[in-house]
Amino acid sequence: MTRVFDDDLGAGFGTRAIHAGQRPEPLAGAIMTPVYLTSTYVQDGLGQNKGYEYARGKNPTREALERNVAALEGGRHGFAFSSGMGCVDSIMKLFRAGDHIVCGENVYGGTFRLFDKILQHFGLEFSYVDTRDPQRVEDACRPNTRAILVETPTNPLMRITDLSAVGEISTRRGLLLIVDNTFATPFFQRPFEHGADIVFHSTTKYLNGHSDMVGGIAVLNDDELATRLQFILNAAGAVPGPFDAWLALRGTKTLHLRMPRHDENGRRVAAWLAERMGHEQVFYPGLESHPQHALAKRQMRGFGGMISVEMGSRERAAVILGRVRVFSLAESLGGVESLISHPASMTHASVTPEFRASLGITDGLIRFSCGVEDVEDLLEDLEQAFGALD
């Protein structure tokens, strides 16, 4: 299985983003990791190989990505998958029928769909709780609980879980703490520092950052757990192709340059929206009015570019979604370009209307992914789009 290069770990974040996991290619010294387009590897003799046998198990391009992201998260082992969902699915295969998982109620809709529509039929049990309150996490634990899974900030309501508090619960009870760090990225938040056991991402989002591939990655520290996940990765086979791994690896090289700009644009856009719509209608942990701003400030180094806004009705939401010109109406997030979406009918369509209503994902909610364009152009776009509501 892939393990970080120890000598990568001493460097600063930007240096790790650019170099970790990568060494000049031995044949010609190519500075960029080649895309190893191969399904198999020639063996020297019976039982003699260079450590590579078949590409489902290992691929050097994929390994470079795995080492790179593991180094950024401050973990030891990385496992790249064909999508964020493929990654969550493989993580869940660490458990068996009868195991119980306490899951944040406001996780990405696809994560909820996987658990609710598929995995519970295989005997896994899930409780969905508001993880903003650690006591609720504690109360949901049962004798057969094996893990706590949280996403923070959440998609799309930007709710924050106190990672140290749930980390304390998981350690005390001997549970695994699994954290979806897709929204914050390791640039802003390092769940391992708070007691996480598994940190995962949809690399489709900020890690790749250019909206040109779909992928997932899990990072772990524990050798025994990592051995089990490597077995699942190879046995179940949800691996990324080498070119997608390479695109994600190219993306991480600029993570430390992109994230501050996403954050800066996010803060400016959130401030504009709060002024226009009222602070209670805008969900962005970087706003002082966000009920969990102090916690967010404590456990995150920045707030990123994701913002949700309650427009009051589907009709008013549709006006904005239809009028924006710089923001594009599309699913997904975390790319250099700004996007706008409608969670109720897009990312969270698989959550029942009743459950959505109980969470606060209304038909009037819209979600912004602020890219890295000139913020004046983003604000001007909002001026003209919101102007139609007057």
Ligand SMILES: Cc1ncc(COP(=O)(O)O)c(C=O)c1O
């Ligand atoms: C927070 C979060 N986790 C996981 C996923 C799933 O990742 P993917 O779309 O790469 O399968 C998404 C996708 O939107 C997401 O937003």
